[in-house]
Amino acid sequence: MAQGTFHGVFPYLVSPIDAGGRVKDAVLTRLCEDLIAAGVHGLTPLGSTGEFAYLTWAQRRRIVEVVVAAAKGRVPVIAGVASTTIADAQMQAREMQGIGCDGVLAILEAYFPVPDDGVQDYFRAIADAVTLPVVLYTNPNFQRSDLSLPVIDRLSRVDNIVAIKDASSNTGRLLSILNRVEGRIDVFAASAHIPAAVMLIGGKGWMAGPACVAPRQSVALYEICKAGDWAKAMALQREMWKLNEAFARHNLAAAIKGGLEMQGYDVGAPLAPQPPLSAQGREDVRAALTRIGAL
Numbered sequence: 001m002a003q004g005t006f007h008g009v010f011p012y013l014v015s016p017i018d019a020g021g022r023v024k025d026a027v028l029t030r031l032c033e034d035l036i037a038a039g040v041h042g043l044t045p046l047g048s049t050g051e052f053a054y055l056t057w058a059q060r061r062r063i064v065e066v067v068v069a070a071a072k073g074r075v076p077v078i079a080g081v082a083s084t085t086i087a088d089a090q091m092q093a094r095e096m097q098g099i100g101c102d103g104v105l106a107i108l109e110a111y112f113p114v115p116d117d118g119v120q121d122y123f124r125a126i127a128d129a130v131t132l133p134v135v136l137y138t139n140p141n142f143q144r145s146d147l148s149l150p151v152i153d154r155l156s157r158v159d160n161i162v163a164i165k166d167a168s169s170n171t172g173r174l175l176s177i178l179n180r181v182e183g184r185i186d187v188f189a190a191s192a193h194i195p196a197a198v199m200l201i202g203g204k205g206w207m208a209g210p211a212c213v214a215p216r217q218s219v220a221l222y223e224i225c226k227a228g229d230w231a232k233a234m235a236l237q238r239e240m241w242k243l244n245e246a247f248a249r250h251n252l253a254a255a256i257k258g259g260l261e262m263q264g265y266d267v268g269a270p271l272a273p274q275p276p277l278s279a280q281g282r283e284d285v286r287a288a289l290t291r292i293g294a295l
Contacts (some may be wrong), residue, residue, distance in 0.1 A: 005077060005133045005162045006205045008041025011211035012049035014257050015063055016267040023062045027266050031212070032070035033240045038215035041205065041222075043067055044105060046080030048139065048167070049209030051253050053082070053109065054271040059252035061095060068100045075274070076102035077140040078135055078207075084109045086122055104249040105165065105207070114145035120132050123147075133159055135188070135207075139167035140207060141248045149180050165207045167192050172287040178202050191244050191252075196237040200226035209252055210243050213259035243288040249253065259285045262295055 013031065016024035032043060045067045046052040046060055055063070064079045071077050079096045083089040093104050106118060106126045118142035127134045138157060140146040147155075149163070155161050164181075166174055167190035178187055178201065189198035190263045191208035198206065199222070211218040217240055224233040247255045253270040258266045258277035262285070269276040277285065 006042060006078065006135070006188075007224050009205055009211050009215070010042040010044045010078065010188070010207040011040055011215060011218075012034055012047035012207060012209040013043060013045045013063075013067065014209075014212060014260060014267050015038060015045070015050045015052075015059070015271075016056060016251065016265075017055075017059065017210060017271060018081065018259045021056075021059070023059060023066060024266065025062075025269070028063065028066045029070045031260070031265055031267070032067055035212070035215050036071065036074055039219040040075065040103075040211065041219075042076040042078060042102075043071055044078045044207050045083070046104060047137075047207065047209070047254050049212065049253055050080065051274075052080050052107070054274070057092075060092075061099070064096060064099050064101065071226065078103040078105050078279050080105045080107055080137075081093065081126060082107035082109050084111060086125045089122065089126050093126050093129045093132075097130045097132050101132065102170050103135060104130065105135045108135045108145060110145045116148055116151050119145050123155055123161070124158060127161050131160065132135075133162040134158075136161060136164040137167070137184075138164065139190070141167070141169070141192075149176060149249060152177055153180050156181040161185060162269050163188055163204065164229075165190060169193060170199070171197055174203065175201050191247060194237060194241065195221060196225055196230070196233045199233075200230065207291055209256045210240075210247060212256050212293060213263065213289060214240065214243060217292050239292050242291055243294075246284040246288040249284060250277060255281060255285050258282055259289055262286060262289065
């Protein structure tokens with residue numbers, strides 16, 4: 001499997017769950033339909049915005065089933081696989097392949113820190129469990145054990161590991177990754193990075209929650225970057241960055257779900273014990289969405 005498999009804007013989908021713990025199938029289906037109509041290049045359920053750490057396995061599985069059914073093969077679905085153990089992660093990955101996903105986003109959860117060899121073994125085992133392309137996920141702000149540059153280098157030589165999504169907020173680290181992997185895998189940004197800057201240095205797109213509430217603006221920014229019109233890209237990026245700033249001040253899932261509620265999607269609040277979006281948070285998100293024409 002060569003790198004270059006995925007590109008563009010992949011919204012990290014929220015996980016709409018009702019008071020009884022059931023997935024709101026109709027709400028999630030409508031959101032997927034609208035995002036595809038807005039031109040996104042793929043869908044990513046069970047990312048950070050999808051609150052994967054707060055969901056049961058049954059909820060995770062149902063969310064992916066709904067997203068795959070809604071996508072109908074029109075855009076790739078890359079589903080999050082996250083666990084503390086290799087055996088469970090491999091089970092999840094095989095299930096995602098069986099459901100019909102086009103790729104998996106591999107996430108390492110850890111209570112005790114894991115050394116480099118263990119981190120490498122975990123991600124390699126997920127890749128070995130499936131024939132799907134695998135995207136590595138690193139988020140040192142929330143993970144006990146991160147993917148180091150040497151481990152990323154070694155994993156980039158695994159045939160079906162095709163990309164890495166870095167949420168470190170350190171864009172210099174992205175450039176170090178690009179230099180280290182020498183084109184063997186692609187690099188995607190997160191909302192913690194400035195997407196236009198990542199595209200400039202060689203990124204292939206971004207996987208991020210804000211694209212859920214600003215899909216058309218996100219796709220427009222991607223296309224402008226692809227065209228190499230960096231002055232126009234930065235003019236749009238400056239406006240859109242207000243949205244990222246609002247999300248950075250508040251719980252990410254709460255901010256995205258709050259924004260979607262303002263847009264008419266009954267996605268509900270974040271799963272307890274996470275707090276819902278505060279009054280100040282609603283004001284900040286509403287102002288940011290209004291500013292870029294997403295409300």
